[in-house]
Amino acid sequence: MTHPSDLVGCRFRAVQHAAHPEIGPSEAGQARAQRIDAAIAAVYALLPQSRSIGDRTYFNRVSAAHSYFETLEAIAAGDTLITDAMLEWGDFEIEVDILVAFDGGYLPIMISNHRAARVAPGRATPYLAVPRLGLGGVLTGEFKIRHHALDTYRLALAGRALSEMDLSCGYGATIGQDRTRAFLEPLAPLDEALDRALVVPTPTGPRRVKECDSCRFWSLCSSALEAADDISLLLPGDRANPYRDKGITTVQGLIDADLGEVSLLASAFRSGHIVVPRGALHAPRFDVELFIDLEAYLDQGVYLWGVYDGSAYHAFTAWSLSSESDAFFDFWSFVTSARSEALASGKTFGAFCYSNHGENHWLRRSVARFGTPELAAEVEEFIGSDYWIDVFRLVKSQLIGPFGLGLKVVAPAAGYSYGGDIDGESSVNLFLEAAAGSDVAREELLRYNEDDCRATEAVRTWLETSAGFGNAN
Numbered sequence: 001m002t003h004p005s006d007l008v009g010c011r012f013r014a015v016q017h018a019a020h021p022e023i024g025p026s027e028a029g030q031a032r033a034q035r036i037d038a039a040i041a042a043v044y045a046l047l048p049q050s051r052s053i054g055d056r057t058y059f060n061r062v063s064a065a066h067s068y069f070e071t072l073e074a075i076a077a078g079d080t081l082i083t084d085a086m087l088e089w090g091d092f093e094i095e096v097d098i099l100v101a102f103d104g105g106y107l108p109i110m111i112s113n114h115r116a117a118r119v120a121p122g123r124a125t126p127y128l129a130v131p132r133l134g135l136g137g138v139l140t141g142e143f144k145i146r147h148h149a150l151d152t153y154r155l156a157l158a159g160r161a162l163s164e165m166d167l168s169c170g171y172g173a174t175i176g177q178d179r180t181r182a183f184l185e186p187l188a189p190l191d192e193a194l195d196r197a198l199v200v201p202t203p204t205g206p207r208r209v210k211e212c213d214s215c216r217f218w219s220l221c222s223s224a225l226e227a228a229d230d231i232s233l234l235l236p237g238d239r240a241n242p243y244r245d246k247g248i249t250t251v252q253g254l255i256d257a258d259l260g261e262v263s264l265l266a267s268a269f270r271s272g273h274i275v276v277p278r279g280a281l282h283a284p285r286f287d288v289e290l291f292i293d294l295e296a297y298l299d300q301g302v303y304l305w306g307v308y309d310g311s312a313y314h315a316f317t318a319w320s321l322s323s324e325s326d327a328f329f330d331f332w333s334f335v336t337s338a339r340s341e342a343l344a345s346g347k348t349f350g351a352f353c354y355s356n357h358g359e360n361h362w363l364r365r366s367v368a369r370f371g372t373p374e375l376a377a378e379v380e381e382f383i384g385s386d387y388w389i390d391v392f393r394l395v396k397s398q399l400i401g402p403f404g405l406g407l408k409v410v411a412p413a414a415g416y417s418y419g420g421d422i423d424g425e426s427s428v429n430l431f432l433e434a435a436a437g438s439d440v441a442r443e444e445l446l447r448y449n450e451d452d453c454r455a456t457e458a459v460r461t462w463l464e465t466s467a468g469f470g471n472a473n
């Protein structure tokens with residue numbers, strides 16, 4: 001059978017899956033599955049239970065236990081709300097988290113860890129209240145639906161399966177991070193997206209893409225890619241397309257083509273150089289310096305603002321997101337006090353981070369939720385000031401790197417040794433443990449954040465002392 005996830009991302013995964021069913025999910029895949037199981041359990045806990053008047057059940061909630069046959073039985077019995085449903089369409093097996101009787105048919109509902117809708121003043125988007133699913137009517141709220149490919153395909157496929165049984169109500173719904181609302185949308189536009197996905201041809205071989213990093217088949221695919229010296233080893237995704245169009249399909253081909261910087265990059269890749277300077281390295285230094293990094297839980301909020309001041313690490317934590325505002329204000333007060341005190345005593349001041357998109361986003365979002373317009377203006381002034389320096393921007397302008405220029409790549413080249421090997425995805429799971437009270441998880445997250453603050457300082461200092469010039473490795 002085929003699964004809706006086969007339509008998303010790397011299409012070669014399905015080929016590998018069919019050829020190597022013995023290879024189980026990667027650690028990241030297992031962690032993702034655990035998070036979605038937790039989301040489903042949280043929603044199921046909110047759903048209404050069966051209800052009767054006398055000996056007559058007028059609202060029946062059943063589980064189909066992921067069985068197509070059980071789902072058909074529940075539909076035939078006229079059950080109102082079916083959890084863990086399974087439908088089939090063509091070769092596809094479609095897990096439907098909830099099927100609920102709706103408008104003369106059944107409404108398929110998917111549960112996701114994405115944000116299914118954003119607040120959008122002035123809009124009127126229909127939704128169903130999860131605790132009243134199958135009982136209450138359609139409500140409207142000021143939201144804008146956000147689409148995610150997998151949810152879209154699952155809904156469209158479920159709609160087709162229901163249409164074949166003459167049971168489609170023409171709508172589907174998604175429950176995202178807000179577990180209390182199922183956002184409704186018509187299936188017809190989703191069908192068009194599905195049609196486009198269904199005609200994409202199945203690739204005959206691997207091509208490196210971002211998701212390879214956490215794919216269970218990487219050891220197989222990387223061997224094939226290395227044997228072919230495939231250009232995607234250096235330029236993943238669509239980045240190699242302009243060169244493929246010129247007939248260049250290998251790393252060696254790119255070196256031989258002598259196309260300037262990209263060929264230099266290919267040579268560095270071949271010889272194993274992590275970074276190559278474009279010229280002399282430089283970075284600013286100040287009398288008082290802060291190196292900042294934050295950790296957020298999905299897009300729900302910041303649970304840790306970390307600051308390394310050159311000698312000590314300071315952490316402002318909100319292990320429960322309900323205390324997020326306190327952590328933000330403590331952090332902001334620490335930064336602004338350090339700046340005021342430095343300037344008042346005639347010293348220079350600079351605050352550094354590595355790639356400021358996340359920090360700027362959360363500074364603005366935090367102050368919009370917790371602060372005053374005056375504080376928002378203060379934050380905006382800071383973001384636009386010369387006190388706020390993005391080390392990643394300095395790196396990008398001064399170095400090229402065949403393995404990317406992320407902090408985890410550049411900092412070791414600058415001589416920094418990371419203490420642990422947590423990545424962004426595992427930090428999400430660790431936060432859930434930390435929020436549940438695990439001291440071990442909290443310490444790990446603090447170490448992870450401190451590492452990035454100190455690594456930012458290490459890269460800055462490496463650039464500033466120009467120690468890396470000619471020594472890049």
Ligand code: SF4
Nearest residue numbers: 010013206212215221
């Ligand atoms: S390792 Fe990469 S190319 Fe291979 S199946 Fe996985 S995502 Fe696709």
